[in-house]
Amino acid sequence: MNILVTGGAGFIGSHLLRSLNLYKNLTITAIDSFHGYYSRERKLDQLKMAGSGFEFIELNLLNEKKVMELFENKKFDTVIHLAAIPGVPKSILNPHEYIDLDIKATVNILNASGRTNVQHVIFASSSSVYGNQGHRPLKESDANGQVVSPYAASKWSAESFCHAYRHLYGFDLSILRFFTVYGPWGRPDMAIPLFVKKLLRGDPVSVFSKGTARDYTYIDDIITGILSVMKRPKESRIFNLGSGKPVSIEQLIETFRLFFPHLETIELPHRLGDVQSTWADINKAGKELYFNPSISISEGIERTIEWAKNYERF
Ligand SMILES: NC(=O)c1ccc[n+]([C@@H]2O[C@H](COP(=O)([O-])OP(=O)(O)OC[C@H]3O[C@@H](n4cnc5c(N)ncnc54)[C@H](O)[C@@H]3O)[C@@H](O)[C@H]2O)c1
Numbered sequence: 001m002n003i004l005v006t007g008g009a010g011f012i013g014s015h016l017l018r019s020l021n022l023y024k025n026l027t028i029t030a031i032d033s034f035h036g037y038y039s040r041e042r043k044l045d046q047l048k049m050a051g052s053g054f055e056f057i058e059l060n061l062l063n064e065k066k067v068m069e070l071f072e073n074k075k076f077d078t079v080i081h082l083a084a085i086p087g088v089p090k091s092i093l094n095p096h097e098y099i100d101l102d103i104k105a106t107v108n109i110l111n112a113s114g115r116t117n118v119q120h121v122i123f124a125s126s127s128s129v130y131g132n133q134g135h136r137p138l139k140e141s142d143a144n145g146q147v148v149s150p151y152a153a154s155k156w157s158a159e160s161f162c163h164a165y166r167h168l169y170g171f172d173l174s175i176l177r178f179f180t181v182y183g184p185w186g187r188p189d190m191a192i193p194l195f196v197k198k199l200l201r202g203d204p205v206s207v208f209s210k211g212t213a214r215d216y217t218y219i220d221d222i223i224t225g226i227l228s229v230m231k232r233p234k235e236s237r238i239f240n241l242g243s244g245k246p247v248s249i250e251q252l253i254e255t256f257r258l259f260f261p262h263l264e265t266i267e268l269p270h271r272l273g274d275v276q277s278t279w280a281d282i283n284k285a286g287k288e289l290y291f292n293p294s295i296s297i298s299e300g301i302e303r304t305i306e307w308a309k310n311y312e313r314f
Helices: 011-020 040-050 064-074 088-093 095-115 150-169 191-201 219-230 249-259 283-289 297-311
Strands: 002-006 027-032 055-058 078-081 120-126 172-178 205-208 236-241 265-268
Touching: 002 011, 002 064, 011 027, 011 040, 011 219, 027 040, 027 064, 064 095, 078 095, 078 219, 088 095, 088 150, 095 120, 095 150, 120 150, 120 219, 150 172, 150 236, 172 219, 191 205, 191 249, 191 297, 205 249, 219 236, 219 283, 236 283, 249 297
Parallel strands: 002 027, 002 078, 027 055, 078 120, 120 172, 172 236, 205 265
Antiparallel strands: none
16 A cells, blocks of 8 residues: 655654554655744654654645645555644634645645545544534534634635545545644643643643643554554545543643642633633544544653653753
8 A cells, every 4th residue: 555644744643654664565655844833853853753664755735736746656545634734822823824734735635636546535634623512522523614713714624625525536535533632742832742841840830721621632542543544444434533531621730740749830811712622522433443542641641751751852
């Protein structure tokens, strides 16, 4: 099987490449543009962690001509499209960049996939497409487009383009909605990596929005979910990939206290664009992908702290 991973130097992409390397029958190509959302140096380290069983190409997916040439040359069977700029706060400051990198770049991938007969496109979407809904847990059919940030709007729009291009070209489509992914090499702007870094330095942690909750999902569980969907192409499907166990900010702080008993917090007001709570209904992924997340929040945090002690510079 001939596979393309976009966003291969990113957090999830590099973990995915490391796991794909273990399969002997795959030809793997990875693309990344080293977007400055966080440092190139960090992304190069992530690529190093991913190993060497793939060809890496530095390319911006907005370059439509180069993307098409690559697809025509390589004749991919499966495309796992992870490249995007994430993050809610920056999407409020700079929405046009999200339209470019999260929507237009996705359209380039979908168009090239359709025209070169890719069999299966897997798209990384987000729990943010659910917006703020009154009930929880949220199942795949609950998303209605009433999102609360430009980042979420770009993911919802990109999902819509995925359906359109599947209709036009007939490839199998899997949309995966990831719920707050964390673990070693976790994206440095996210809460758990920020907490770990500050606590190892002995600094207090900033807590936005008391009373909020997140369905934190350990990176290894997410990778297991992606690999499972990759092996089971089928028409058009959407799956939540989450732990199915929301953790309130208060519970998260208590979990960190197990490892940092003297932890201190600074309370900050609610951040514009953040949803109140996320909680994945993972029954569908459980039934169809045998998805069964196994890493508890305390185990995941312990592993993340151990990794940070060895890697993070303070
Ligand atoms: N980490 C999470 O909790 C989470 C949650 C929900 C959804 N997601 C989605 O999962 C995917 C991967 O997220 P991540 O956390 O690994 O983020 P990341 O920022 O670590 O990785 C994304 C990678 O895409 C690359 N990229 C961006 N635009 C590009 C372009 N035009 N051309 C080529 N490369 C480009 C970036 O350089 C980066 O290395 C994203 O689509 C993100 O929206 C992540």
